[in-house]
Amino acid sequence: MKLEGERVTLGVTGGIAAYKAAELVRLMVRAGLKVRIVMTPNATRFVTPLTFQTLSLSQVRVDTFEPVAPDRVEHVALAQETDLLVVAPATANILAKMARGVADDLLSTFYLAYGGTTLVAPAMNTQMYLHPATQENLEILRKRGVVVLEPQEGELACGDYGPGRFPEPPYILERVLDLLYQKDFHGKAFLVTAGPTREYLDAVRFISNPSSGKMGFAIAREARRRGARVYLVAGPTHLEPPWGVEYIPVTSAQEMYQRVLDLYSGVDVVIKAAAVADFRPKPLAEEGAKFKKEGREGLLIELEANPDI
Ligand SMILES: Cc1cc2nc3c(=O)[nH]c(=O)nc-3n(C[C@H](O)[C@H](O)[C@H](O)COP(=O)(O)O)c2cc1C
Structure with missing residues (x-):
């Protein structure tokens, strides 16, 4: 089956794994998806918007108050043009904001305006990941129907060993496609x-x-x-x-x-x-x-x- 330009909005947040999201964009574009990127202001301190703009062939959104066109209210317009929201990597901070409904940047505001199928790939230091606050936030999101990819266990950028590693981009792509494909072989x-x-x-x-x-x-x-x-x-x-x-x-x-x-x-x-x-x-x-x-x-x-x- 061929995907025909299903529209994925990728939220990139300010974690060390932000650079791996560039590879994910490349894979999604190659799979035939139309990818738009929303970066948090903190994410732009890790990777420049230019990288994502070049890979996705579309303008990267960062600022709630600077829409890509004057006739758009960006968080509302983008919500109507999105089939799937993927937040990868998802910081502890964005997970908390999504769980509690805080809307203080474009990505978190867009999340509230969107309300559709959402996948998050948390990536962070092990202690941050295992902290009860983060675990409670993930539980709230799961109960709401958000697909949470378990981070991998292994050596982290900070030198710790444990859960918190960003999953490999080909695996994330597989989970993205799983959410977008029509299930015409269901039951077989x-x-x-x-x-x-x-x-x-x-x-x-x-x-x-x-x-x-x-x-x-x-x-x-x-x-x-x-x-x-x-x-x-x-x-x-x-x-x-x-x-x-x-x-x-x-x-x-x-x-x-x-x-x-x-x-x-x-x-x-x-x-x-x-x-x-x-x-x-x-x-x-x-x-x-x-x-x-x-x-x-x-x-x-x-x-x-x-x-x-
Ligand atoms: C070098 C460095 C690496 C970081 N890596 C992570 C990370 O992998 N995951 C995470 O949740 N926070 C990480 N942080 C902390 C976030 O950048 C910080 O919580 C920030 O407020 C997140 O903002 P955002 O969620 O709006 O992008 C890191 C901070 C620094 C300075």
């Missing part, structure tokens, strides 16, 4: 196979193929975005499983065959995008052991057929 279950299989000769050697898994992963992602429940049975790849799919990693063709059989009767659609090995070698060594080269002039590998999936 998909089973998708992907990637290569590995057929082991001994504990460390195997026969495989160069399938990347990209096709199956893309199909699984698309079906998920459109509301399906998706099982992705995949051989070894370097890909991140798409958000929201049930990921079932396997190694050999026989394993893939078994997992597919287990799931088959419970799904509506099966898409077989895996590059499954037709044959597997008869083992050259005991289970868990390596075969030795010493004393061998050559090697004959005997193959037996794998089941068709």
Whole structure:
């Protein structure tokens, strides 16, 4: 499915992760979204509006009293032109203002005038995030229907370790698209196979193929975005499983065959995008052991057929 210029307003607030919002804008524009940016005055101390203007190809809004055109009251006009509000990164400060209805800058005023689907990606120092005030504000927003992305755990810019890290922009994009896609596969279950299989000769050697898994992963992602429940049975790849799919990693063709059989009767659609090995070698060594080269002039590998999936 192609998105057709759905209108996202991105609120950027004054946190150290503001620079990562630039990457998010690039991804959203590439995904076909029409992106407009509202920065808090404090956010402009971290990244210039020019960066966001260049990436979004539209004028960045900062000041409540300086509309982009004289016939507009910006917070009201923009509210009518927005399908989804994303606040990323969301500071502790903006979360408090959104929770309590404070309207003292363009972004917080716009939030009250808008009242539509909203996603926030909090990012801050761990103590700020875990503070009861912040947690209460997040709870108020969740109860109001705001989608709150959990921050990641890890080392923060301030040197602390814990929750508070800004999620990676591709993940935020996925959650944005999830909110915008029509759910025309709602109630359907998909089973998708992907990637290569590995057929082991001994504990460390195997026969495989160069399938990347990209096709199956893309199909699984698309079906998920459109509301399906998706099982992705995949051989070894370097890909991140798409958000929201049930990921079932396997190694050999026989394993893939078994997992597919287990799931088959419970799904509506099966898409077989895996590059499954037709044959597997008869083992050259005991289970868990390596075969030795010493004393061998050559090697004959005997193959037996794998089941068709
Ligand atoms: C270097 C620096 C980094 C900051 N990083 C964060 C942050 O990641 N998250 C946060 O909530 N506040 C952070 N702050 C504090 C906010 O900038 C401050 O609370 C500000 O009032 C937020 O304004 P805004 O929400 O209107 O953008 C940081 C401050 C400084 C000086």
